[in-house]
Amino acid sequence: MSVLVYTESEGQKFKKAAFEVASYAKGVATMLGTTVTAVSINGGDSSELGTYGVDKVLEIKNDKLSTFNAKAYADAIKQAAVQEGAKVVVVSSTADSKFLAPLLAVHLNAGYASNVVELPESVSPFKVKRTAFTNKAFNVTEMPTDVKVIGLSNNAFGLKENEGAAASDAFDPSLSDGDFGVQVTAVDKATDKVSIADAEIVVSGGRGLKGPENWGMIEELADVLGAATACSKPVSDMGWRPHSEHVGQTGKPVASNLYIAVGVSGAIQHLAGINASKVKVVINNDPEAPFFKAADYGIVGDAFEVVPKLIEKLKEFKSNNA
Numbered sequence: 534m535s536v537l538v539y540t541e542s543e544g545q546k547f548k549k550a551a552f553e554v555a556s557y558a559k560g561v562a563t564m565l566g567t568t569v570t571a572v573s574i575n576g577g578d579s580s581e582l583g584t585y586g587v588d589k590v591l592e593i594k595n596d597k598l599s600t601f602n603a604k605a606y607a608d609a610i611k612q613a614a615v616q617e618g619a620k621v622v623v624v625s626s627t628a629d630s631k632f633l634a635p636l637l638a639v640h641l642n643a644g645y646a647s648n649v650v651e652l653p654e655s656v657s658p659f660k661v662k663r664t665a666f667t668n669k670a671f672n673v674t675e676m677p678t679d680v681k682v683i684g685l686s687n688n689a690f691g692l693k694e695n696e697g698a699a700a701s702d703a704f705d706p707s708l709s710d711g712d713f714g715v716q717v718t719a720v721d722k723a724t725d726k727v728s729i730a731d732a733e734i735v736v737s738g739g740r741g742l743k744g745p746e747n748w749g750m751i752e753e754l755a756d757v758l759g760a761a762t763a764c765s766k767p768v769s770d771m772g773w774r775p776h777s778e779h780v781g782q783t784g785k786p787v788a789s790n791l792y793i794a795v796g797v798s799g800a801i802q803h804l805a806g807i808n809a810s811k812v813k814v815v816i817n818n819d820p821e822a823p824f825f826k827a828a829d830y831g832i833v834g835d836a837f838e839v840v841p842k843l844i845e846k847l848k849e850f851k852s853n854n855a
């Protein structure tokens with residue numbers, strides 16, 4: 534009756550979210566006095582999962598699953614859960630996992646709690662803490678169903694190293710044609726840059742940057758930090774930046790470890806989308822800008838002076854520590 538965890542990968546490498554859900558599953562398994570089994574679909578090197586507490590990996594190698602298919606993936610994970618007698622199944626909060634989790638819950642006749650941010654408050658009864666109202670509040674949800682599917686918020690738990698052997702077993706779920714009613718025929722990536730969803734660090738620019746011609750320094754800061762770039766809604770509405778970079782209540786949610794906002798006022802609709810980020814740094818020339826109240830660190834100053842200095846110092850630091 535181990536805890537089952539779906540460990541996502543891309544290009545045969547585990548995503549950061551996979552290591553985080555594995556760390557979380559280990560925590561739940563310890564509370565339940567059991568082990569952790571991971572399901573990997575055309576995934577990376579299974580032994581890597583051992584570092585995060587996984588005891589066994591069910592490895593699915595199947596060309597039909599080379600591109601994400603929510604129905605087929607949910608069916609495969611369900612079969613793994615049934616084989617292992619898992620009562621708790623942990624998935625991440627990536628777009629793919631959010632897509633498959635409700636299907637998986639239906640397959641397993643399970644309760645599904647999304648946006649979970651901590652280890653269960655108790656396991657009997659089973660209670661989890663979740664964010665609500667676009668991260669402005671928390672609630673504690675009791676899950677009375679026999680089987681539970683937990684969707685862990687990205688970056689809520691972090692990576693925790695644990696000793697695990699991660700022995701791997703081949704697993705061959707039986708998939709029917711019905712699982713492939715909808716098929717992805719091509720995946721065109723708009724950019725090779727790190728995506729906002731996967732980024733550890735996000736550098737975001739607002740209307741305070743005055744115009745699209747000034748984004749060079751935002752991109753340079755992002756390059757130095759290995760970060761993704763983002764922007765406020767008016768910036769994308771005015772066409773200064775692509776809509777894919779718009780974050781906030783009506784844009785993409787950001788749950789990075791570090792969020793740097795440059796010339797963004799911190800309107801409530803912007804904060805709603807970035808509240809889940811761990812450390813927030815604000816650069817704004819108005820000491821009264823609302824963002825300072827939500828920030829962990831703030832620099833009151835002109836972005837056109839502060840950002841170039843920051844880039845220079847970061848480059849210096851990197852070359853001294855190369």
Ligand SMILES: Cc1cc2nc3c(=O)[nH]c(=O)nc-3n(C[C@H](O)[C@H](O)[C@H](O)COP(=O)(O)OP(=O)(O)OC[C@H]3O[C@@H](n4cnc5c(N)ncnc54)[C@H](O)[C@@H]3O)c2cc1C
Pocket residue numbers: 738739740741742764765766767768779780781782783784795796797798799800801802803806816817818819822834835836837
């Ligand atoms: C229904 C609804 C949904 C919305 N959804 C979203 C959303 O998802 N995301 C979102 O971002 N917004 C959203 N908005 C818009 C939101 O209310 C704000 O209008 C918007 O976030 C403001 O963008 P901004 O901070 O870039 O611009 P401004 O509010 O114009 O702020 C610019 C900031 O830059 C600072 N600044 C100016 N010059 C400099 C300088 N030289 N150096 C440093 N700082 C400088 C200013 O002090 C100011 O704080 C929504 C609004 C509504 C009504």
